[in-house]
Amino acid sequence: MFGLFKKKEKAAPSPEEKAASVFDKLGGAPAIDAAVDIFYRKVLADDRISHFFDTIDMEAQHVKQKAFLTMAFGGPNNYSGKDMREAHKHMNLTEEHFNAVAENLVGTLQELGVSQEDIDSVVTIAVSVKDDVLNK
């Protein structure tokens, strides 16, 4: 009952809500294009993980990643690919591979001038699919 007299406090924003602002801050859909370009350049230059993409149609992958990043950054959700578990099932991915991808994502956001706080929100969302990606 004492709650009635309490000033209503606004709940702290969830990682999804914070990430939504990242999508806007980056400049919406066109900026995601730039982010995916930078991200892939980094991934393909990274000896720890580039071999996974040797036989992949990067054009198609780019489109999928764009939709995924849009979702991770809190933009309109139009990702319709296989779920993360299915997509990565046969790759025998390890924690090290996951961390390498995450590092490249962080590096991309830093290059785009995203604040550490916003980077943390995006990483929280990426980490939330980690067990699926690693098929744990």
Ligand code: HEM
């Ligand atoms: C946060 C982590 C990750 C996210 C959000 C992510 C997201 C995605 C998405 C959306 C796709 C497309 C799925 C489809 O519709 O077919 C995909 C495919 C793929 N991912 Fe990831 N991924 C992650 C981690 C990784 C890691 C750690 C690796 C390897 C180092 C990796 C390698 C690949 C490869 C090679 C494909 C292509 C599969 C194919 O077309 O056969 N991913 N990923």
